[in-house]
Amino acid sequence: METRLDRREVRRGFVALLPLWLGVVPFAIAFAVLARTSGLSTFETGALSLFVFAGSAQLAFVNLAKDGSGGAAILVTVLLLNLRHVLYGLSLNAHLPARTRPPRSILAAGMTDESYGLTIRAFRSGQGSDGFFFGANLSLLVSFTTATLIGVLLGSRLPDPGRLGLHVVFPLSFLALLLPLLRTRLDVTVAIIAGSLALSTSKWFSGGVVVLVATLAGATIGTILDRSSEQA
Amino acid sequence: MDLGYLPLIAAAALITYGTRVTGLSLGNRSVPASMRRFLAYVPIAAFAALAAPGIGGTDDELIPRLAAATVAALVMIRVRVLWACLAVGMIVFWLTRWAL
Numbered sequence: 001m002e003t004r005l006d007r008r009e010v011r012r013g014f015v016a017l018l019p020l021w022l023g024v025v026p027f028a029i030a031f032a033v034l035a036r037t038s039g040l041s042t043f044e045t046g047a048l049s050l051f052v053f054a055g056s057a058q059l060a061f062v063n064l065a066k067d068g069s070g071g072a073a074i075l076v077t078v079l080l081l082n083l084r085h086v087l088y089g090l091s092l093n094a095h096l097p098a099r100t101r102p103p104r105s106i107l108a109a110g111m112t113d114e115s116y117g118l119t120i121r122a123f124r125s126g127q128g129s130d131g132f133f134f135g136a137n138l139s140l141l142v143s144f145t146t147a148t149l150i151g152v153l154l155g156s157r158l159p160d161p162g163r164l165g166l167h168v169v170f171p172l173s174f175l176a177l178l179l180p181l182l183r184t185r186l187d188v189t190v191a192i193i194a195g196s197l198a199l200s201t202s203k204w205f206s207g208g209v210v211v212l213v214a215t216l217a218g219a220t221i222g223t224i225l226d227r228s229s230e231q232a
Numbered sequence: 233m234d235l236g237y238l239p240l241i242a243a244a245a246l247i248t249y250g251t252r253v254t255g256l257s258l259g260n261r262s263v264p265a266s267m268r269r270f271l272a273y274v275p276i277a278a279f280a281a282l283a284a285p286g287i288g289g290t291d292d293e294l295i296p297r298l299a300a301a302t303v304a305a306l307v308m309i310r311v312r313v314l315w316a317c318l319a320v321g322m323i324v325f326w327l328t329r330w331a332l
Contacts, residue, residue: 026315044237051245056275060282061244071240078244081278082251083271089255096256108253165325168297171286172304172321178279179308187276194277195284202285211281218277223270 005101006131013135016118024114024140025147027055030169031062032151037167038066042152049148053141054112056177057081060211063170077211088116092133095123100130110137186225194218293329300325 028049035045040062048058057078064074088111100107107130115136122128182188198214287301288294304321311317 086255174283195280198281214281219273222273
């Protein structure tokens with residue numbers, strides 16, 4: 001039996017993510033403005049949103065590139081920031097059919113925190129599907145890339161984005177991404193350790209090294225403390 | 233010809249796609265518990281490391297940045313809406329900078 005892409009499911013997923021456009025659009029606009037401020041071209045900014053399509057990794061990319069970090073440090077940071085997708089994939093696999101429509105290679109391209117979150121919630125309440133996931137992915141891709149384009153167009157009209165203090169959007173964005181993740185005392189401990197380490201080393205080392213070391217140190221300490229608290 | 237950041241963007245896109253397609257292609261195989269814990273802490277540690285130097289890293293405009301971060305954090309905890317958090321944070325930043 002040939003299974004087809006269920007358009008109704010795609011529409012359901014697309015609509016389910018619509019409320020998040022409120023968050024996605026200003027984020028992508030701010031990203032575009034900051035990418036341009038940091039010296040990336042219009043085309044490079046658009047290519048990041050369309051092909052990398054991972055907000056936090058893109059912010060890190062631009063932030064580190066602006067600081068003059070090396071390519072290796074940028075790519076390792078992108079890898080570390082995106083490794084969670086492996087787990088999203090594993091967790092979705094428990095619900096997805098063996099043969100999906102569209103195929104997994106296409107579903108994977110649009111995977112994000114938001115579309116994963118909505119889809120796994122739909123699956124848990126018995127209303128998820130591969131089409132729903134595809135629709136949610138599409139909804140985010142459309143809003144994110146369109147808003148990036150708007151940000152690029154508006155940004156070029158701003159006289160001097162740097163003087164507006166838009167660089168502050170970077171740390172505020174990461175703070176906003178961080179806070180919902182802090183559920184346990186250990187989460188807070190890891191954030192404080194990594195944040196303090198980054199803060200104290202940022203005066204001497206470039207951004208890439210700081211983020212890399214603080215991330216590895218914070219996550220390693222978190223893993224060790226997590227295990228010892230379980231055994232206690 | 234200067235390709236600028238394009239080769240690096242292509243590599244970042246490939247790496248990101250790799251992380252997305254790997255778990256989705258592994259079927260129902262399980263990940264070791266310690267690795268799962270480590271990965272769960274990666275975004276927490278990375279976001280903290282990316283946020284902290286931008287908020288308290290330099291003395292230049294330190295008070296506006298601390299004020300913006302504090303209010304933005306309160307907005308994020310209460311409403312969990314990114315645009316509101318960023319908008320309020322930036323308004324506080326501008327007001328504090330203007331007032332000082």
